[in-house]
Amino acid sequence: MAGPTLRDVAKLANVSIRTVSNVVNGYAPVSDELRARVQVALDELDYRPNLIARNLKQGRTGMIAFVVPELDVPYFAELAREVIKAARAHGYVVMIDQTDGDGDKERELLGRDSRATMFDGLLLSPLSVSAEELRERGNRVPIVLLGEHIYNGSFPHVAMDNVAAARDATAHLLQLGRRRVAAIGDQPYATGETAQLRTAGYRQAHARAGLEVHDELIVPTAHFHRRLGAEAMERLLALPEPPDAVFCYNDLLALGAIRALTRAGRRVPDDVAVVGVDDIEEGQYSTPSLTTVAPDKGEIARRAVDTLMESIRGELGPPPEIVVPHRLIVRESTAGEE
Amino acid sequence: MAGPTLRDVAKLANVSIRTVSNVVNGYAPVSDELRARVQVALDELDYRPNLIARNLKQGRTGMIAFVVPELDVPYFAELAREVIKAARAHGYVVMIDQTDGDGDKERELLGRDSRATMFDGLLLSPLSVSAEELRERGNRVPIVLLGEHIYNGSFPHVAMDNVAAARDATAHLLQLGRRRVAAIGDQPYATGETAQLRTAGYRQAHARAGLEVHDELIVPTAHFHRRLGAEAMERLLALPEPPDAVFCYNDLLALGAIRALTRAGRRVPDDVAVVGVDDIEEGQYSTPSLTTVAPDKGEIARRAVDTLMESIRGELGPPPEIVVPHRLIVRESTAGEE
DNA sequence: CATTATGTCTGCATCGTTGCAGAGCCTTCA
DNA sequence: TGAAGGCTCTGCAACGATGCAGACATAATG
Numbered sequence: 001m002a003g004p005t006l007r008d009v010a011k012l013a014n015v016s017i018r019t020v021s022n023v024v025n026g027y028a029p030v031s032d033e034l035r036a037r038v039q040v041a042l043d044e045l046d047y048r049p050n051l052i053a054r055n056l057k058q059g060r061t062g063m064i065a066f067v068v069p070e071l072d073v074p075y076f077a078e079l080a081r082e083v084i085k086a087a088r089a090h091g092y093v094v095m096i097d098q099t100d101g102d103g104d105k106e107r108e109l110l111g112r113d114s115r116a117t118m119f120d121g122l123l124l125s126p127l128s129v130s131a132e133e134l135r136e137r138g139n140r141v142p143i144v145l146l147g148e149h150i151y152n153g154s155f156p157h158v159a160m161d162n163v164a165a166a167r168d169a170t171a172h173l174l175q176l177g178r179r180r181v182a183a184i185g186d187q188p189y190a191t192g193e194t195a196q197l198r199t200a201g202y203r204q205a206h207a208r209a210g211l212e213v214h215d216e217l218i219v220p221t222a223h224f225h226r227r228l229g230a231e232a233m234e235r236l237l238a239l240p241e242p243p244d245a246v247f248c249y250n251d252l253l254a255l256g257a258i259r260a261l262t263r264a265g266r267r268v269p270d271d272v273a274v275v276g277v278d279d280i281e282e283g284q285y286s287t288p289s290l291t292t293v294a295p296d297k298g299e300i301a302r303r304a305v306d307t308l309m310e311s312i313r314g315e316l317g318p319p320p321e322i323v324v325p326h327r328l329i330v331r332e333s334t335a336g337e338e
Numbered sequence: 339m340a341g342p343t344l345r346d347v348a349k350l351a352n353v354s355i356r357t358v359s360n361v362v363n364g365y366a367p368v369s370d371e372l373r374a375r376v377q378v379a380l381d382e383l384d385y386r387p388n389l390i391a392r393n394l395k396q397g398r399t400g401m402i403a404f405v406v407p408e409l410d411v412p413y414f415a416e417l418a419r420e421v422i423k424a425a426r427a428h429g430y431v432v433m434i435d436q437t438d439g440d441g442d443k444e445r446e447l448l449g450r451d452s453r454a455t456m457f458d459g460l461l462l463s464p465l466s467v468s469a470e471e472l473r474e475r476g477n478r479v480p481i482v483l484l485g486e487h488i489y490n491g492s493f494p495h496v497a498m499d500n501v502a503a504a505r506d507a508t509a510h511l512l513q514l515g516r517r518r519v520a521a522i523g524d525q526p527y528a529t530g531e532t533a534q535l536r537t538a539g540y541r542q543a544h545a546r547a548g549l550e551v552h553d554e555l556i557v558p559t560a561h562f563h564r565r566l567g568a569e570a571m572e573r574l575l576a577l578p579e580p581p582d583a584v585f586c587y588n589d590l591l592a593l594g595a596i597r598a599l600t601r602a603g604r605r606v607p608d609d610v611a612v613v614g615v616d617d618i619e620e621g622q623y624s625t626p627s628l629t630t631v632a633p634d635k636g637e638i639a640r641r642a643v644d645t646l647m648e649s650i651r652g653e654l655g656p657p658p659e660i661v662v663p664h665r666l667i668v669r670e671s672t673a674g675e676e
Numbered sequence: 677c678a679t680t681a682t683g684t685c686t687g688c689a690t691c692g693t694t695g696c697a698g699a700g701c702c703t704t705c706a
Numbered sequence: 707t708g709a710a711g712g713c714t715c716t717g718c719a720a721c722g723a724t725g726c727a728g729a730c731a732t733a734a735t736g
Contacts, residue, residue: 003455003478005722016686021724029683048478051456052394053722056691061390062453063433070419071434072619077415081408084436093453095401095433096409098422115400115431117341118389140341140386226623259623281410285564285597287625343692354716359694367714391692394721681734690725699716706709 004045013041024049064121064308066094067109069101073224074280075250076125079146082301083123090309095119101223103128110134116141121308128191142311144304147194147295156311156319158304160295160326162194166201167208168328169247169275169293174209176334178245178273181206182217184232184257185224185249195220198249198277217243224249229256237264244272245334251276251283251292258286258333273334288332299324342383351379362387402459402646404432405447407439411562412618413588414463417484420639421461428647433457439561441466448472454479459646466529480649482642485532485633494649494657496642498633498664500532504539505546506666507585507613507631512547514672516583516611519544520555522570522595523562523587533558536587536615555581562587567594575602582610583672589614589621589630596624596671611672626670637662 006024010017015038022030023038024047030038041047055061066083068076080096087094099105106129109116116122121142126134134143135154145157173181183202187195199218206213219235221228229248233256236243248254254276261268268274268288276283279294303322310316344362348355353376360368361376362385368376379385393399404421406414418434425432437443444467447454454460459480464472472481473492483495511519521540525533537556544551557573559566567586571594574581586592592614599606606612606626614621617632641660648654 007722017722018686018724019684022685025724027724029685031684034685048452048455050394050722051453052390052399053691054724055456056388056390056394056693056722057724059691061456063456071409071422072412072415072419074410074412074415077410077412080434081410081436084409093433093435095431096418097431098419114386115389117386118393118399118401226619230623255620255623259625259627262625281564282412282593282620285568285593287597287600289597345692355692356694356716357714360715363694365694369714372715388692391721392694394691394723395693395695397721677736679735681732683732684730686727686729688726688728691723693721695720696718697716698718700714702711702713704709704711706707 003050004047005050006047009038009041009045009047012045013038060120060312061118062091063093063095063119064123064305065097065116065119066123066125067097067099067106068125069099069127071096071098073252074282075252075278078280079297079301082297083305086298086301086305090305092120092305092309094123099127101127107133121312123304123308130190142308142316144308144311146304147300154319156307156316156322158300158307158322158324160300160324162197163201163204165277165293165295165326166198166247166249167205168201168326169277170202170205171209172291172328172330172334173245173247173273173275174205174211176245176273178243179211180214180217180241180243181245181247182219182236182243183247183249184219184221184229184236184253186218186220187222188220195249202247221249221253224253226252226256226259229253230260231256233257233260234264237261237266242272245269246272246274248274248276251278251280251290254290254292254333255282255286258288258290269332269334275334279329283331291331291334292329293326294329295326296324341388342385343388344385347376347379347383347385350383351376398458398650399456400429401431401433401457402461402643403435403454403457404461404463405435405437405444406463407437407465409434409436411590412620413590413616416618417635417639420635421643424636424639424643428643430458430643430647437465439465445471459650461642461646468528480646480654482646482649484642485638492657494645494654494660496638496645496660496662498638498662500535501539501542503615503631503633503664504536504585504587505543506539506664507615508540508543509547510629510666510668510672511583511585511611511613512543512549514583514611516581517549518552518555518579518581519583519585520557520574520581521585521587522557522559522567522574522591524556524558525560526558533587540585559587559591562591564590564594564597567591568598569594571595571598572602575599575604580610583607584610584612586612586614589616589618589628592628592630592671593620593624596626596628607670607672613672617667621669624671629669629672630667631664632667633664634662 006017006020009020084094125146143155145155147159186199219232254274276290276292279292283290344355344358347358422432461482463484481493483493485497524537557570592612614630617630621628
């Protein structure tokens, strides 16, 4: 089980532990002859440095953790890919953890026995834990918040402008001439901050167009999953005056909604136009392909990781609020044939 | 940066380091009075144990790594969720890493400076690295291979029966009366072992039905992505005698194929029936919904993690070959309206 | 030739924790 | 009263690596 240590190699090569360490790390001047002898011993024993020991000594692990509610939500998976890439550029690896949006599992991260201390920094996409709670119970580990939750000044935070994004999506539908635009995904309670921002944007777009919002067209959902999108859409279709367009707060809801529409025999976009948010890859290949508001995931990941690195190096000033760009991508679900 | 250590707490509470450690771990008898005094000091300083040090001392980290080619391939994301769950049941956390199917990044894992030594075990879904290479260059870390690659007896291996799965999918199409059944996803080269098994199953199904295989209907693809599925389908549609059914080697290829069919004005399943493999959630909500061969992902994850745990505890005999069940799930893409 | 500089190599201490053996002290019982 | 036992508590060593200061031998210098 336990592999050979520097001590074993040193004994075999008949040199000091310190010299072996120097050879392994390429430090300090070591004569060619000795270097060769040590190398032979290294190969012979197939020595692998014990990273835990190295970490202990150096006080850093070279690992950061990326905590998401659900890994099989494509948005998070796609973001995780970008985070891994961005971290690699800094010589860091990423550990991904999944909380299921479960407040208790999230709080585990903050508790006394948390594994968080094993990481040089944390990238959090919190769902249930409030920023308040984070600040109070937080460990000493540098943290960057990602995408979710309202900025409260305590932590660096990276996200797109959710209000503007929702406004753009809704405005697009209104510009197409749709007049009963529904919204799927509101979360009118404490931890639904992102959803509320999107609802605000939805209302702003109506206000700017001089149109009224029909509150019965705003359907809340507990999660942002396909099934709930489909259910919400079914409820909307059962209204006396069903909508002629839907703004869904993410692409999964939108895909669920499209599914419900298709099943009900409505044509998309002819009868009902649909917009989502996130630009997950799936939306490019769905039938119809999905119009969506695309946050720049690569930029989110890079800015978040860069900020975390600064924080780890202790070079970070007051926690920045970083806003990354987004853009509307029009596809078949609102524009008909491409 | 550096938090308080046992030493700091001990000094404050005016007891020995060892006693603080005992209080923290609930070990050994400590008088109520002392325990209380230490607790006060612990709270005062907000002590957090240094897990790195603990790990070094105990020789284990409580972490395993799950290495996948691409995290934003839904199958891997969904599997990752199950792996995280299974590991949690053993008190383990999972670090997820992504190799992009890049042989070099995979080999990094095996190299001398690999971070692999930081984990108690490795769950690998290798793509480029051959099992051969794994065995030669492997570290001392326990390994379980997952899903991909042919078993070669050197490592524990968990997968479904790929030949049977492909046979079932193809047989289903043939039973529907389809006579020109195409196959998308063959990989006739060293690292395409899984794909080759599926091709074998495809051929077996034809043989058992007494039908001939038309080799021009077998389209290889470098990866299992939507785009390549769409491209392959376009090529098939351009044939003088296009197929009336397609067996795709995974769901993403199938969804890409359906997309290409829809765009070309073909109806699914009326003109062309489509089957995939993996049972990703997306296939339940696509239009049409996707018939697929579903491996039992929960079971794969559990068996893999259980096996890895045995291996970590040193209780594992000769490397087992574990086959998990699969089943055909018929949806609209072959059966019409549900 | 003595002295200083240079280049190699080594031992000790240390990171923060836990395993182990044992030191005190108090109780119990012959 | 004294030995044995039980309960608390402590110090030392160790996990495997690296930082530091210095030892030693050799080369360069006046």
